[in-house]
Amino acid sequence: MKPFILFNVPKEFSRFCGGRKKDHGPYSGQEFWETVTRPLLAEFESIVFELTGGTAYSSGFLDEAFGEIGRVIGLREAKRRIKILAEDDALAVATAWERIKEASEEAHAQ
Amino acid sequence: MSGAPWWFTGLVSLISLAVGTLVGHVLTSKRDAKKVRIDNATKWLDKMRVDLKAIADAASKHYCNAPEAANYQSSCALIMADIKRLFSTSRQARFLHHADDSYLGAAILKFNDKVTGPAEFQDQSRGALAANHVIVTELRDAEVEVLEVCGRKQRVDD
Numbered sequence: 001m002k003p004f005i006l007f008n009v010p011k012e013f014s015r016f017c018g019g020r021k022k023d024h025g026p027y028s029g030q031e032f033w034e035t036v037t038r039p040l041l042a043e044f045e046s047i048v049f050e051l052t053g054g055t056a057y058s059s060g061f062l063d064e065a066f067g068e069i070g071r072v073i074g075l076r077e078a079k080r081r082i083k084i085l086a087e088d089d090a091l092a093v094a095t096a097w098e099r100i101k102e103a104s105e106e107a108h109a110q
Numbered sequence: 111m112s113g114a115p116w117w118f119t120g121l122v123s124l125i126s127l128a129v130g131t132l133v134g135h136v137l138t139s140k141r142d143a144k145k146v147r148i149d150n151a152t153k154w155l156d157k158m159r160v161d162l163k164a165i166a167d168a169a170s171k172h173y174c175n176a177p178e179a180a181n182y183q184s185s186c187a188l189i190m191a192d193i194k195r196l197f198s199t200s201r202q203a204r205f206l207h208h209a210d211d212s213y214l215g216a217a218i219l220k221f222n223d224k225v226t227g228p229a230e231f232q233d234q235s236r237g238a239l240a241a242n243h244v245i246v247t248e249l250r251d252a253e254v255e256v257l258e259v260c261g262r263k264q265r266v267d268d
Contacts (some may be wrong), residue, residue, distance in 0.1 A: 019186075019232025056190030058226035091197040091222060098219055 004046045007036065010053040020060030029064025037065060041072065041081075051086035051093070059095050066096040070104030078104070144266055151264040154203055158260045161199065162221075165192045166253040169225045170246050176238040186232050193222050206263040214259045221252040 009017070013036060014027040022030045040047050049066075051057065069078050078100050086092045114122075172185050197218050205211055228245050230236050239245060 016187075020227075020229045021233075023235075024229065024233045055187060056194045058186070058190055058231060059223045060227050060229060060231055063227060089194055090201075091194050091218070094197075094215065094219055095222060098223075 001045050002043055004048075005040060005044045006048045006050060007040060008050045008053075010051070012036075015054050017054060017057055017061050017065075019058060020064050029058075029061035032061070032065035033068055037069065038072075041069065046081055046083075048083040048085060051084065052088055054086075054089070056089065057092040057095075059099075062092060062096045063099045067099035067103045070100035070102065071107040074108070075101050075104035147266040151203075151266055154199070154264075155260055157199060158196070159257065161192065161196050162253055162256055162260075165189060165196060165225070166249060168192070169249055170241070173230065173239045173243065173246055173249075174241055177234045177236065182234050183232075186226075190226055193218075193225065197222070200260075203260075204265045206265045210259060210262045213262075214256070217252070217256040217259045221249070221256050224249040224252040 007013075009032075013032060016027065017029070017032070018025045018027040020029050022028045066084065069082060073081070082100075084093050084096050168185070169189055172189060197215075200214050200218055203211070203214065205214070224245070225231070230239065230245060
């Protein structure tokens with residue numbers, strides 16, 4: 001497994017992220033999960049997602065894009081391996097971590 | 111006639127006057143500072159109320175009107191940008207009880223989730239939702255929760 005990657009979402013994915021599902025248009029959270037988050041999780045030990053510079057991110061996008069991290073590796077491991085940064089959008093960071101936490105709790109409750 | 115020399119009496123009077131003036135100045139400054147903090151707290155609460163209502167109204171309208179291709183994406187973008195700003199504004203508050211800071215943050219996260227979380231938010235293929243649709247009622251409930259926390263006592267003393 002490679003050690004580290006910094007993924008700049010506005011530059012390498014889109015400045016104008018879309019909605020929750022692929023059916024609702026381009027740059028959706030589902031597309032992000034399938035083409036970015038999941039492959040990076042498998043390839044890199046430590047990942048920094050830089051959200052700074054993007055327009056606002058919907059809760060639906062963040063849920064699909066990052067929430068699954070909690071289900072796949074759990075909250076504790078997510079905190080160790082993942083950093084989500086957004087200098088201009090504290091709400092997006094808080095929302096993404098809330099979704100990761102919820103998904104982790106749901107997965108462990110089952 | 112015995113007693114303190116005239117210059118000593120004068121000096122004591124001057125010192126008393128200076129101390130009195132200084133104490134008065136400090137008390138006035140403290141009162142003014144408290145008044146400014148009360149004004150700021152009132153302005154903050156008014157702004158939160160106005161902005162929150164505007165966002166909730168826009169979000170309800172967004173869901174209850176049939177999506178129009180021309181302005182659908184801009185409607186989504188405006189609502190998301192406004193919630194982002196609301197969250198920034200919310201962090202300027204200094205609540206009496208520190209726990210209320212995190213309650214407000216959590217309430218706004220929930221509000222954001224109820225507004226921009228549903229798949230219908232950016233689904234242009236959906237039809238108009240009824241005014242009593244669960245998405246609309248839940249976002250209104252979340253609005254009330256945010257308002258309730260905003261109204262909690264703020265710290266205006268030192």
